[in-house]
Structures are given as C-alpha cells and as structure tokens.
Amino acid sequence: QRILLINGPNLNLLGTREPGHYGQQTLADIVANLTAKAQTLGVTLEHIQSNAEHELIEAIHHAQDRVDFVIINPAAFTHTSVAIRDALLGVALPFIEVHLSNVHAREPFRSHSYFSDKAVGVICGLGADGYEFALQAAVRRLNAGD
Ligand code: DQA
Numbered sequence: 510q511r512i513l514l515i516n517g518p519n520l521n522l523l524g525t526r527e528p529g530h531y532g533q534q535t536l537a538d539i540v541a542n543l544t545a546k547a548q549t550l551g552v553t554l555e556h557i558q559s560n561a562e563h564e565l566i567e568a569i570h571h572a573q574d575r576v577d578f579v580i581i582n583p584a585a586f587t588h589t590s591v592a593i594r595d596a597l598l599g600v601a602l603p604f605i606e607v608h609l610s611n612v613h614a615r616e617p618f619r620s621h622s623y624f625s626d627k628a629v630g631v632i633c634g635l636g637a638d639g640y641e642f643a644l645q646a647a648v649r650r651l652n653a654g655d
Pocket of ligand 1: 518519520582583584585586587607608609610611612619
C-alpha cells in the first residue's frame with residue numbers, strides 16, 4: 510500500500526521557522542523518520558512539499574489510482590484553498606489533515622479549515638508526532654480494508 514505525504518508552503522523552512530510554533534526538527538528529519546516508520550509498518554511513503562498551490566494540486570491528481578491514502582499538512586493553504594480541497598475530493602482519496610501547531614490556540618483565522626469537514630480525521634498541536642499518529646491511523650484503516 511502506498512501513502513502520499515503532502516506538505517504545503519513554508520514547511521521547507523521547518524527547523525528554523527518559528528520554532529515556538531513548529532519545533533526544531535527539519536522537514537528532512539520528519540520525512541526520514543516517517544519513511545522508516547512506514548517501512549516497518551509495511552507501507553510505502555511518498556512525499557511532496559511545495560510552496561506552489563498548482564504543484565500540490567497536480568501531485569494529488571497524479572496520486573489517483575496510484576496511492577491509497579493521503580496525509581496532508583496544507584499549511585497556510587488550509588485556510589485559503591478551495592482548489593486543493595476540490596482536488597482531494599476530485600480524486601476521492603481518503604486523507605488525514607495534520608498541523609504541527611494547535612491552530613485553535615492561535616489567530617482566529619487559523620481555526621477555519623477548508624479540509625477538516627472532509628478529512629477522515631484531524632490532528633493538530635502535537636508537533637511532528639502528529640504525522641506519526643496519522644501514519645499509524647492510515648495504516649490501520651488500510652489494513653482494515655476501509
Ligand atoms: C500549520 C498551521 C497553519 O496555520 C500555518 O499557516 C502553517 C503550518 C501547522 O502545521 O501548524 O504554515 O499548518
């Protein structure tokens with residue numbers, strides 16, 4: 510089974526970007542750790558990070574019929590992108606939404622997500638651990654045949 514991890518804009522800066530909100534780990538560290546974890550769980554993890562909305566949309570289109578599950582941190586596009594929402598709905602792939610920070614404890618505009626009502630589940634505020642929990646949940650669902 511194949512899981513696609515998608516990270517949106519500015520997450521390439523993890524490690525140095527607002528560490529109080531996002532922690533000290535780089536995206537490369539997070540992805541390496543998650544890739545190893547995926548291997549032990551018997552699934553393949555693919556990853557894309559982009560700062561460009563259209564690249565994320567195209568990655569989602571390309572995932573159709575090739576990928577079984579999506580884990581996505583849409584970053585700032587969480588609060589703005591009808592287009593990425595529509596892409597996920599368009600390919601009908603199940604997804605879990607992850608945020609490193611607790612978006613509900615920050616500026617009010619971060620509380621609204623264009624994704625949450627369509628997500629299998631949402632994890633926020635647990636830092637990079639949130640990606641691991643999402644991976645575990647995704648694999649469980651795939652093994653259960655949902
Ligand atoms: C984020 C939260 C968003 O509000 C923000 O724009 C991000 C990262 C998070 O992981 O906490 O870039 O998705």
